[in-house]
Amino acid sequence: MTTSDDAVAVLGxxxxxxxxxxxxxRLALPVGLLAVPMLxxxxxxxxxxALGLLFSSIQTQDSRGIIGRPFTxxxxxRLINVELYARVLWTTLRxxxxxxxxxxxxxxxxxxxxxxxxxxxxxxxxxxxxxxxxVSVVVRGYGWQLVLQNGPKGMLNWILMTLHIVGAxxxxxYTEVAVVIGSLHVFFPxxxxxxxxxxxxxxxxxxxxxxxLGAPWWKVFLRxxxxxxxxxxxxxxxxxxxxxxxxFVIPAILGGASAIMLGNLIEQQIFVVYxxxxxxxxxxxxxxxxxxxxxxxxxxxxxxxxxxxx
Amino acid sequence: MDxxxxxxxxxxxxxxxxCMMLFILAPLLLVMAVSVSDSYFVTFPPQGFxxxxxxxxxxxxDFLEAMRLSILLALGTTAGSLLFGVxxxxxxxxxxxxxLAAIKGFLLSPLIFPALVTGLALLQILTKLxxxxxxxxxLIGHVVVTSPYVIRTVVTSxxxxxxxxxxxxxxLGANRxxxxxxxxLPQIASGVAAGGLFAFMVSFDNYPVTMWLANSEYSPxxxxxxxxxxxxxxxxxxxxxxxxxxxxMVGVLxxxxxxxxxxxxxx
Numbered sequence: 001m002t003t004s005d006d007a008v009a010v011l012g013x014x015x016x017x018x019x020x021x022x023x024x025x026r027l028a029l030p031v032g033l034l035a036v037p038m039l040x041x042x043x044x045x046x047x048x049x050a051l052g053l054l055f056s057s058i059q060t061q062d063s064r065g066i067i068g069r070p071f072t073x074x075x076x077x078r079l080i081n082v083e084l085y086a087r088v089l090w091t092t093l094r095x096x097x098x099x100x101x102x103x104x105x106x107x108x109x110x111x112x113x114x115x116x117x118x119x120x121x122x123x124x125x126x127x128x129x130x131x132x133x134x135v136s137v138v139v140r141g142y143g144w145q146l147v148l149q150n151g152p153k154g155m156l157n158w159i160l161m162t163l164h165i166v167g168a169x170x171x172x173x174y175t176e177v178a179v180v181i182g183s184l185h186v187f188f189p190x191x192x193x194x195x196x197x198x199x200x201x202x203x204x205x206x207x208x209x210x211x212x213l214g215a216p217w218w219k220v221f222l223r224x225x226x227x228x229x230x231x232x233x234x235x236x237x238x239x240x241x242x243x244x245x246x247x248f249v250i251p252a253i254l255g256g257a258s259a260i261m262l263g264n265l266i267e268q269q270i271f272v273v274y275x276x277x278x279x280x281x282x283x284x285x286x287x288x289x290x291x292x293x294x295x296x297x298x299x300x301x302x303x304x305x306x307x308x309x310x
Numbered sequence: 311m312d313x314x315x316x317x318x319x320x321x322x323x324x325x326x327x328x329c330m331m332l333f334i335l336a337p338l339l340l341v342m343a344v345s346v347s348d349s350y351f352v353t354f355p356p357q358g359f360x361x362x363x364x365x366x367x368x369x370x371x372d373f374l375e376a377m378r379l380s381i382l383l384a385l386g387t388t389a390g391s392l393l394f395g396v397x398x399x400x401x402x403x404x405x406x407x408x409x410l411a412a413i414k415g416f417l418l419s420p421l422i423f424p425a426l427v428t429g430l431a432l433l434q435i436l437t438k439l440x441x442x443x444x445x446x447x448x449l450i451g452h453v454v455v456t457s458p459y460v461i462r463t464v465v466t467s468x469x470x471x472x473x474x475x476x477x478x479x480x481x482l483g484a485n486r487x488x489x490x491x492x493x494x495l496p497q498i499a500s501g502v503a504a505g506g507l508f509a510f511m512v513s514f515d516n517y518p519v520t521m522w523l524a525n526s527e528y529s530p531x532x533x534x535x536x537x538x539x540x541x542x543x544x545x546x547x548x549x550x551x552x553x554x555x556x557x558x559m560v561g562v563l564x565x566x567x568x569x570x571x572x573x574x575x576x577x
Contacts, residue, residue, distance in 0.1 A: 008381060017567075035401035038394040038417060040458065046454050056434070076426055089368050108325040126332050127562070132338060136515040136560040138535045140549040146344060146548075155340055155354040170377025185334065217319045246424030253539065263426050264397035267521070270430065280434075283427045294422050 028310035047118075050287075065278055085265065089285070092261045095176060095251075096244040099183040103191040103240045104233060111195035111232075112225075133189045143252035144182045148173040174256030182250040187243050191236035198232025199225070200258035222310070231301055238297035242290045262286045338555055345548035352545055363549035373550060376534040380514055383445070383530060386507045387452040387513035394453065395460030395509075396502060403468040404463070421458045428454060429519035436523070444528040451519040456512045460505035463569075467501025468494075504569040511561050 057075055059067050079085045114125045132140060147155045150171045157169040172178050202225060210220045248263035255261070262282055269279035317447045338355070348358025367373055402414050420428060429451055436447050473493060495502075517532045524533055531554065538547050 023469055024345050031405040032401050032405035034397035035413060035417070038398035038461075040412065041394055042417060042420070042454065042457070045432060045435075045450055046423075046428060047416075048422070049435040050427070052435055053427070053431040084547055092473050106326065106330055109323045113323055113327045124332070125327065127566070128334055131559065132334055133561045134511050134515070134561050136532050136535070136551075138515055138532045138539070138559075139341065140337060142535075142539055142547065142551055143341045146340050147355070148355075153353040155336075158354045163540050185337065188330070188334065221319075227353070242422060242424070246426050246518070248521070249536070252536075263424075263518070266426065266430065270433075270522075276434070279430070283424075284577050286424055287427055290422065290424055302447065 018254060053280045054284050056277055057284045059277055060276065061277050065276075067275060074277070075278045076285070078278065079282060079285060085282075088260050088262060088265045090258060091176065092245055092286075093289075095179055095183065095259065095261065096241050099180050099187065099244045100191075100237050100240045102180065102184055103188055104237060107188060107191035107195055107236065111192050111199055114192065114196045115199045129189050129192050132185070137186055137249045138253070140186055141182055141250050144178065145173065145253055148181070150174075150177050173254065174258055176259040179251050179259045179261070180252040182254045183244045186247075186250060187240045190239040190243060194235040194239070195229060195232040198229045200234075202228045230263065234300050235296050238293055241293050243290055246286060334507075336457065339413065341548045341551045342555065344545055345552040347545055350544050350562055352543065352548065361465040363545045363555075364576065367549045368544045370546070372534055373531075376529055379445075379530040382432060383448055383452060384510045384513040387456055388509045390453040391457040391509040392461045392506050395457045395505065396464055398457075399461045399464035399468060403466055409457050417461055418458045420454055421462075425455055425516070429522035433517070433522040444523060444525045447523040448520060448528070448530070451523050452513040454517060455516060455519055456509035459508045459512060462507035463508060463551045464498060467498040467569075471497045478529050500569050507561060507565055507568065511558070514557075
């Protein structure tokens with residue numbers, strides 16, 4: 001940062017001479033070519049396979065496991081019509097929405113404190129919020145398994161019983177509640193960071209002005225801070241929703257048999273049942289869900305001209 | 311920045327923030343505490359103190375083998391995603407060509423695509439191609455998921471580079487390659503390092519792509535840990551987890567040193 005700032009001071013900020021502009025323009029094509037290896041790699045190992053998977057979701061698998069014609073939408077119909085599978089879809093939606101809403105409500109105060117505190121406090125909060133992001137999801141899921149363990153030997157139950165809040169151990173592990181708690185833990189930073197970024201961009205003079213004109217703190221918050229932080233909220237909500245909807249590890253560790261999500265159903269269909277077209281159809285529904293939420297969020301951020309946090 | 315909150319609002323804010331910090335740390339601290347407890351089953355509150363579970367883990371062939379594989383895989387992934395990602399980032403920032411925005415969106419799209427599906431799609435095509443070397447397949451999958459991180463961090467740091475410096479070097483007779491090595495690269499070095507570190511950590515922890523492409527012979531650390539979770543009930547699992555937590559802490563501190571955490575992540 002400082003290097004380039006100094007350079008601007010030394011060299012001046014005016015545009016380089018026309019000859020240089022021209023030479024840069026002439027070299028524009030070769031510079032663009034630098035993206036070709038990455039483009040080729042992603043096209044071949046990401047875009048093309050994704051299309052291939054989508055394609056097999058409308059095909060039929062014969063008894064030898066070979067996928068081909070006839071084309072059919074039966075796999076999609078099965079996901080919606082068979083109650084067992086439809087329930088997984090609803091569970092996934094429910095867990096993702098509840099997790100995102102909880103994350104928003106709880107991340108807002110954290111982001112506010114993070115942005116508006118002394119630098120030392122900001123640093124510590126940032127470190128605590130971000131550090132777990134880099135710890136394996138399996139480890140974090142395991143940590144919650146230990147905390148929530150059913151029976152009197154689990155940490156939560158031990159605390160609740162020692163404080164005489166409950167008389168007998170409660171069962172949280174292997175329920176949807178446990179999956180929501182785990183997902184909230186795993187994806188909480190994804191909500192705090194965009195929110196903090198949006199809050200950091202709000203001109204403090206606006207809030208000061210509102211205060212000076214006599215608005216109480218809650219009114220300043222509702223009328224100034226909250227509306228201006230909407231881009232961060234939209235970005236964070238989208239991230240948390242998408243990531244929760246596509247999770248596998250947390251429901252596998254904390255959800256047991258009662259909170260199976262789409263990711264677990266896909267794994268089961270591919271590795272246990274070997275039903276590729278049905279697995280592909282579930283995957284396509286998951287992708288559709290995630291892309292739809294991302295599309296709405298982009299529309300909100302750009303269509304309504306909210307400033308996007310970066 | 312020095313603006314404080316006051317009154318009841320402040321009380322609520324700080325209480326919620328404090329509770330969330332506890333919420334974030336509790337399961338990790340519990341794992342670490344249990345890993346040194348002297349009992350054959352994981353219970354709360356942890357009892358006694360011993361390092362024998364670490365001794366057990368460090369003699370566990372499966373775990374050590376997985377550790378070796380994961381580190382090699384993460385190193386290969388870092389190299390691969392830097393090799394593809396840095397030039398691509400350069401093209402995105404400096405190029406002026408048709409469809410630039412669309413190409414940028416495409417290159418970053420693995421970030422919003424569910425990784426689980428990315429892995430499944432790759433498994434399908436690699437099976438069709440007859441690619442049976444799990445190590446190679448894992449490397450390909452990990453480069454797909456990590457390269458957008460590299461592109462994003464390098465793009466951010468390239469945008470901060472003053473092009474006038476490059477123009478100056480060029481005017482003074484340096485060719486494009488020399489200019490890149492001597493002028494541009496030193497300015498984006500911390501961004502490239504952060505991108506590489508990111509790629510390493512994402513690869514090391516990756517589960518949703520890895521679960522499809524690994525096999526019984528080549529299983530990275532997260533898969534081995536997941537298997538142990540189901541089958542082993544003594545505190546060697548928390549000991550393994552603690553080793554992973556400590557490795558992550560080293561990574562976080564490095565990132566903080568290199569570019570600052572907020573900038574590395576919020577880009």
